[in-house]
Amino acid sequence: MSPILATALQLLALVGALALVHRPFGDYMAAVYTSPRHLRIERCLYRCVGVDPDARLRPAAYLRAVLAFSAAGVLLLYALQRLQDKLPLSLGFEAIDPDQAFNTAASFVSNTNWQSYAGESAMGHLVQLTGLAVQNFVSAAVGMAVAVAVVRGFVHRSARSREGAARAHEGAARSGELGNFWTDLVRGVVRILLPVAFVSALALVATGVVQNLAGAHEVHTLSGATQHIPGGPVASQEAIKELGTNGGGFFNANSAHPFENPSGLSDLLEVFLILVIPFSLTRTFGTMAGNVRQGYALLGAMGVLWLGAVLAVTASEFAHPGTAAQAAGGAMEGKEQRFGEGASALFAASTTMTSTGAVNAFHDSFTALGGGATLLGMMLGEIAPGGVGSGLYGMLVMAVVAVFLAGLMVGRTPEYLGKKIGTREITCAACSFLVTPALVLSGTALAMALPDGEEAMTNIGAHGFTEVLYAYTSAANNNGSAFAGLGADTPFFNTTLGLCMLLGRFLPMVFALALAGSLARRAPAPATAGTLRTEKPLFSGMLVGSVLIVTGLTFFPALALGPLAEGLS
Amino acid sequence: MTATLSPRRTGRLAWAACRALLVLTVVCGLLYPLAVTGIAQAAFPDRADGTPVRADGRDVGSALVGQRWSGREWFHGRPSHSDYDPRATGSGQLGASDPRLVRTVRENRQAVADYNGVPTAAVPPDAVTGSGSAIDPDVSPEYARIQTSRVARANHLTKGAVRELVDAHTEGRDLGFLGEPRVNVLKLNVAVRKAAAAAR
Numbered sequence: 001m002s003p004i005l006a007t008a009l010q011l012l013a014l015v016g017a018l019a020l021v022h023r024p025f026g027d028y029m030a031a032v033y034t035s036p037r038h039l040r041i042e043r044c045l046y047r048c049v050g051v052d053p054d055a056r057l058r059p060a061a062y063l064r065a066v067l068a069f070s071a072a073g074v075l076l077l078y079a080l081q082r083l084q085d086k087l088p089l090s091l092g093f094e095a096i097d098p099d100q101a102f103n104t105a106a107s108f109v110s111n112t113n114w115q116s117y118a119g120e121s122a123m124g125h126l127v128q129l130t131g132l133a134v135q136n137f138v139s140a141a142v143g144m145a146v147a148v149a150v151v152r153g154f155v156h157r158s159a160r161s162r163e164g165a166a167r168a169h170e171g172a173a174r175s176g177e178l179g180n181f182w183t184d185l186v187r188g189v190v191r192i193l194l195p196v197a198f199v200s201a202l203a204l205v206a207t208g209v210v211q212n213l214a215g216a217h218e219v220h221t222l223s224g225a226t227q228h229i230p231g232g233p234v235a236s237q238e239a240i241k242e243l244g245t246n247g248g249g250f251f252n253a254n255s256a257h258p259f260e261n262p263s264g265l266s267d268l269l270e271v272f273l274i275l276v277i278p279f280s281l282t283r284t285f286g287t288m289a290g291n292v293r294q295g296y297a298l299l300g301a302m303g304v305l306w307l308g309a310v311l312a313v314t315a316s317e318f319a320h321p322g323t324a325a326q327a328a329g330g331a332m333e334g335k336e337q338r339f340g341e342g343a344s345a346l347f348a349a350s351t352t353m354t355s356t357g358a359v360n361a362f363h364d365s366f367t368a369l370g371g372g373a374t375l376l377g378m379m380l381g382e383i384a385p386g387g388v389g390s391g392l393y394g395m396l397v398m399a400v401v402a403v404f405l406a407g408l409m410v411g412r413t414p415e416y417l418g419k420k421i422g423t424r425e426i427t428c429a430a431c432s433f434l435v436t437p438a439l440v441l442s443g444t445a446l447a448m449a450l451p452d453g454e455e456a457m458t459n460i461g462a463h464g465f466t467e468v469l470y471a472y473t474s475a476a477n478n479n480g481s482a483f484a485g486l487g488a489d490t491p492f493f494n495t496t497l498g499l500c501m502l503l504g505r506f507l508p509m510v511f512a513l514a515l516a517g518s519l520a521r522r523a524p525a526p527a528t529a530g531t532l533r534t535e536k537p538l539f540s541g542m543l544v545g546s547v548l549i550v551t552g553l554t555f556f557p558a559l560a561l562g563p564l565a566e567g568l569s
Numbered sequence: 570m571t572a573t574l575s576p577r578r579t580g581r582l583a584w585a586a587c588r589a590l591l592v593l594t595v596v597c598g599l600l601y602p603l604a605v606t607g608i609a610q611a612a613f614p615d616r617a618d619g620t621p622v623r624a625d626g627r628d629v630g631s632a633l634v635g636q637r638w639s640g641r642e643w644f645h646g647r648p649s650h651s652d653y654d655p656r657a658t659g660s661g662q663l664g665a666s667d668p669r670l671v672r673t674v675r676e677n678r679q680a681v682a683d684y685n686g687v688p689t690a691a692v693p694p695d696a697v698t699g700s701g702s703a704i705d706p707d708v709s710p711e712y713a714r715i716q717t718s719r720v721a722r723a724n725h726l727t728k729g730a731v732r733e734l735v736d737a738h739t740e741g742r743d744l745g746f747l748g749e750p751r752v753n754v755l756k757l758n759v760a761v762r763k764a765a766a767a768a769r
Contacts, residue, residue, distance in 0.1 A: 001746065009746040045596075049589040068586035076590055120656055130598035137597040138590070182589065189593060194601060201605045202612070208633055211609040211617040216656070219628050221636050222758060223643060229619055229631050230655055236605040240597075253658035256701030258633035259619065264748020322665030327674045330694030334660040337647065337695050337707040340749035344701075361701045362660040371664075463664040485662030566666060 007314060007342030010268060014346070017272055018279055025276065026283020026295070032191045033148045033184060034288065045186050053186075056177040059517030062149055063510060065181035066142060070109050070506070073135055077105035080131040081123075090124035091215045103494035108135035110505035111143055111387055113241070113248030113357055113480035114497060116489040120230050120251045125213060132248060133237045137197075140244030140277075141188035143389030146509050147281060148288075149178040150393040153516025154417055155289045157524055176520045178513070192277075193244060200273055201239035207269070208262035211235040234259055242273035245387040247357030247480045255347070255360040256336055267343050267360060274356050278302075278385035281392045289417060293535035298395050300540035305384035305547065306353045309377045314345040316370035321567070325367060334365030345370065352377035355387030357480025364459070364467065364483040371483070372563025375470055378477045379555045380547055381436060387478060390505075393512045395543075399534065400429040400515065402546040406532050415531055418524040425518050432511035436476045437554040439500045443472035444558065452492040458485030462569070466562035471497060476504035624759045632753055635706040641723040644708070644716050644761065646754045647695050648677055651703040661699045674698065687715045707751035710739045724765040734760050 038046070038053055046053045057065065080087070081096035081104060096104065100116055107114040108131070117123065123132070153176075205211050214231035221227055234250045238260050241247060247254070255261040255270060279299065286295020318341050320331035335344045344361035351358050352374040363371050377384075383394035400416055404426050407414030414421040447453035447468050457464035470483040475497040482488070488497065533539065609617040620632040630636055635646045637653040651657040663670040677697035682689040693711040713735045721731040738757040741750050 001742070003749065006742055006746045006749075013746070045592055048592045049585055051585050051589075064582060065586070068582045069589060072583070072586040072590045076594075118657070118659070120658065129602050130594050133602065134590075134594045134598040137601075138593055182585070185589070186593075189597065194597070198601065198605065202608060205605075205609040205613050205617050208616050208620055210619045211606050212619075213606060214618075219630050222624060222629050222762060223636070223638050223640060225637055227630060227634070227636060227653070228656055229634055231619065233602040233606055235609060235617075236602040251658050253660075253702035253704075256660070257658055258635075258702060258704065258706055262620075262633050264743035268743075268747050320665070324663070324667055324670035324674050325665040327671050327678070328694045328698050329692075330698075331665060332694040333663070333665065333670060333674075333698040334701050335698075336701050336705050337709055337751050338705075338748045343748050359701075362662060364662040365660060365665060365670075367665045458662050459664050459667055463667065483662070484659065485664075566664070569666070 003340055003342055004318060007346070010343065011310065011346060014268060014271060014275075018275055021276060022280050022283055026280040027287055029192060029280065029284040030287040032187050033284070038183070039190065042183075042186050042190055045190070046182065049182060051182045053180060053183045055180055057180055058176055059153070059178055059513045062178045062181050063513050066146060066509065067506065069138075069181070069185070070142065073109040073138065074105045077108060077131045077135060078102060080127050081105070084124055084127055087124075087126050089126040093122055093124050096122065099491040099494035100489060103498040106498035106501045107480065108132055108246070108248060109139055110478050110501040111139040111244070111246060111355060111390070112475060112478040112501045112505070113246045114475055114482065114501065115248055115480070116494055118252035119249055125232060128237065128250065129233060133240065136237065136240040136244050136246040136248070137189050137193050138185070140193060140240070140246065140388045141185050143387055144188045144192070144277070144281070145181055145184035145389070146513065147389035147392040148184055149181070150396060150512050150516040151285050151288050152178050153520040154396060154419070156520040176517055178516060178520065193240065197236070197239040197243050200243065200269065201235045203269060204235040204238055204266055207266035209235040209238055209266060210259045230259070238270070239273065241358060242270045242356065243277065245274060245278065245354045245356040247351065249358065255358045256362065258336075261360055263338060264343060267339055267347065270358070271347055271350050274350050274354050274358070275385060277388045278354055278391040281389070285392060291535060294417065297535050297537070297540050298399065298543070300537060301543035301547070302384040302386075302391070302395065304540070304544050305380060306349070309353050309373055310346055310349040312373040313349045313366070313370045314342060316367045316373065317341040317345045320367055321369065322367050331367055331370070334362035336361065348374050349377060351481055352479060353380070353382065353384050353386075355382045355390060355478045355480075357474060359481050362484055363470070363481060364485045368463070368563050368567035371466065372559065372567060374481070375466065375473060375563060376551075376555070376559065378473045378479045379440070380551050381433060382477045382479060383547065390478065390508075394433075394508065397429045397432045397508075397512055397515065398547055399543060400425060401433065401550065402539070402543045403532055403534065404429070405546055406542055412530055415525060416534060418527060419519050419522045420525055425515055428511045428515035428518065432508045432515065433550065435507040435511070436504050439476035439504050440469070440472045441558065443476065443496055443500050444469050446496065447472070447493070450492070452490060456487040456490060456493060458487070462562055462566040466566065469558055469562050472500060475500040478505050622755055622759060624762065629759070630755055632756060633706050635704045636755060638754065638758065641719055642761075642765070643758050644713060644720055644754050646708055647705050648697065648699045649703045649705075650699045653704055655704050658702050658704055660701050660703060685715050685719045691715050706753055706755060708754055710735070710750055710752055713739070713752040713757065720761060724761060726761075726764060726768055730764060731761065734764065
C-alpha cells in the first residue's frame with residue numbers, strides 16, 4: 001500500500017470515528033450541563049468547596065469565579081515548582097527558576113502548555129501529578145464551563161415564552177444569568193473528562209505507553225553502553241493532555257517520544273482524543289439552542305477549515321520542497337519512522353487547529369509551507385475546531401461577526417439565534433477576536449526589536465523570524481506547540497510569553513461572557529423572510545470566509561516575511 | 570456592583586477557589602493517576618514498565634527506546650540529535666531549507682553508503698535525517714535491508730539468513746493502514762546476536 005493511500009485511509013478512519021460519536025457524545029455533554037440533578041460525589045465536592053450548587057450567577061459573578069479559580073491555580077503551580085527540591089517524589093530535581101516557574105504556571109492554567117523546560121530533566125513526579133496534570137483537567141473544564149455559559153446567554157429565552165419555561169432548569173431563565181461556574185467545573189471534570197481520560201489512559205497503556213511511579217533506571221546495552229530508561233505516570237497524563245487539548249508533554253519530545261506515543265494505533269487514538277470534544281461541542285450547542293442544525297452550521301465551518309489545514313500540511317510534507325528535504329529524499333527530519341510524513345502531518349494540523357500544541361514530529365523541521373500552514377492554523381484563532389470550550393465560544397464570536405458583515409451588505413440589523421446584534425454585542429465580539437492578533441504582532445515586534453529575539457534563534461533568515469512569530473502565535477492563542485529551535489528559556493521570553501498566554505486566554509473570555517450576558521438580556525425577535533438563516537450551509541460558507549478574511553488581513557504581512565519568503569526562495 | 574466586590578465577598582470567593590483547587594487536586598492529581606497505575610500494572614505489567622527487552626538473561630533496554638549502536642556487527646538506527654540519550658529527547662530543529670541541515674544530510678548519505686557498501690541512491694530518507702524523539706527505536710525496512718550484507722559479513726552469517734531475520738522483524742502498518750512499516754533495531758540485533766552465537 002502506498003503511503004498516500006494509507007494516509008487517506010487513516011483520515012477516513014478518523015473522520016468516521018468522530019462522526020460516530022458526534023451525536024451521542026454531544027448530546028451527553030448537553031445533558032451533563034443542563035441536568036438539574038447532582039451526583040452524590042458531586043454533592044460531596046460542593047460541600048468541601050463550600051458553594052451552593054444551585055445558585056445562579058450573573059456574567060460578572062461567573063467571570064469572577066473563573067478568574068479566582070484560575071488565579072489560585074497559577075499560585076499553587078508556581079509554589080509547587082519553586083519548592084520542588086523540598087517536596088517528596090522530586091527525583092532529585094532542583095527548584096525551578098522564578099521566570100520559568102511563572103511561565104509554566106501561566107502556561108498550564110491558560111490551557112496553553114507551552115514548555116520552556118524539558119520534562120525528563122526538570123520536573124519530578126509530584127509536580128507532574130499534582131500540579132501539571134491537575135491543570136490539564138481543570139483548565140480544560142474551565143474552558144468548557146465558559147463555553148456552556150456563553151451558549152446559555154446566546155440561547156436564553158425570556159421566561160415569558162413557553163420555550164423559556166421548558167428551559168428554566170438550564171439556569172438561564174432569570175434575567176441575564178449564565179449558570180453556576182462551580183457546578184459546570186465539577187461536572188466537566190467528574191462526568192466528562194475523568195471517565196473518558198481513564199478509559200483512554202488504559203487503552204494507551206495497552207499500546208505501550210508507560211505508567212508507573214518509578215524514576216529512571218539504568219540498563220547496560222548489548223553494545224556495551226549504559227542507558228537511563230525513564231519511568232513515570234505517563235499514560236494517565238497523556239490521555240488528559242490530548243483530551244483537554246492541553247499538549248504539555250511528560251517528556252521533552254512530547255508525543256514524538258515512543259513512551260508517550262509508541263505506534264500508529266496510539267497515534268490515531270491521540271488525534272481522536274484531541275478532536276473529539278471540540279467537534280462534539282457543536283452538537284451540544286445545537287441541542288441547547290433547541291435546533292441541532294445551528295450546531296451543524298458551525299461544525300461545517302470548523303470541518304472545512306480543519307480539513308483544509310490537514311490537506312495543506314499533508315500535501316506539502318509529501319512533496320517535501322526545501323533543499324535539505326530534497327537531499328534526504330523525504331521530509332523525515334524531526335519525524336519518527338513509525339509515523340512517517342502522513343501521520344505526522346495529520347497530527348500537526350490537528351494539534352494547531354485545536355489549542356493542543358502536542359507534537360508527534362517537530363514543526364520547525366517541516367517544509368516551509370507545511371510549517372507555515374500549522375502557523376496559519378493557530379492564527380485563525382484556534383476555532384476550527386479549537387480548544388475544548390474555547391473553540392466553541394471563539395466560533396460563536398466569529399458567528400456574530402459574520403452575521404454583522406452580512407447585515408452590512410444587505411443593510412439589515414443583524415440577528416443571531418433570533419437576537420438582534422447591537423453596538424454592545426459587536427463591540428464585545430470585535431474586542432474578543434482582536435486580543436490575540438494584538439498580542440502576537442506586538443510580542444513578535446518587541447522580540448525582533450530587542451537583541452533577545454535574535455540570540456534565541458536556532459535558524460537563520462526568514463526561518464528564524466518564523467520561529468519567533470510562531471512562539472508568540474502559539475502563546476497568545478494558547479496552543480503551546482513550538483518551532484522548538486527557539487531557545488525560549490530566557491527571562492525575556494518566559495515573561496513576555498507568559499503574559500501573552502494569560503491575556504490571550506482570559507481577555508477573550510471576558511469579552512465572550514460580556515457578549516453572552518448582553519445577548520441574554522435581549523428579547524428574541526421573530527424570524528421574518530429577511531432573516532439570515534444561520535443554520536444553512538450558506539452561513540457556514542460565510543463563516544469560513546469571515547474567519548479567513550479577518551485573519552488573512554491581520555497576519556498576511558507577518559506571514560509574508562516568514563514562511564512565504566522561505567517557501568518562495 | 571460595588572457591593573458585590575466588597576473585600577469580604579472577594580475573600581470568600583478566593584477561599585472557595587482554593588478549596589476547589591485542592592479538592593480537584595486530590596481527585597485528578599492523586600486518585601486518578603493512582604487508579605490508572607494500579608490497573609495498568611495489573612493488566613499490562615510489561616508495557617506499563619516500558620516494554621523491556623531481555624537477552625542473555627538480563628535487561629538490555631526497552632523495545633521502545635532506540636540505542637546507539639557502534640560496530641559493523643550491529644544494525645544501526647537513525648541519526649540522533651542527542652546520541653540516543655533518553656534524558657535529552659527532542660530533535661535538531663533545523664528547517665527544511667537550512668544550509669547546515671543540507672550539509673549534514675549529504676554527509677550522512679555518503680557515510681551510510683560507504684559504511685554499508687551500497688550506492689548513495691539506495692540510502693533511504695530515514696537513514697540520513699534525525700528523528701523527532703532522538704530515540705526512534707525503528708528504521709525503515711529499506712534502511713535495514715541495505716545493512717544486511719555488512720552485518721552478515723561481520724557476524725560470519727550468510728546474507729540470506731540475515732535477510733530472513735530482517736523480514737521476520739519487519740512490522741507492517743498497525744491494522745494495515747496506520748503509520749509506516751518499520752524494523753525495531755534492538756529486537757533485530759538481539760536476534761542477529763542469537764543467530765551468530767548459534768552458528769559459532
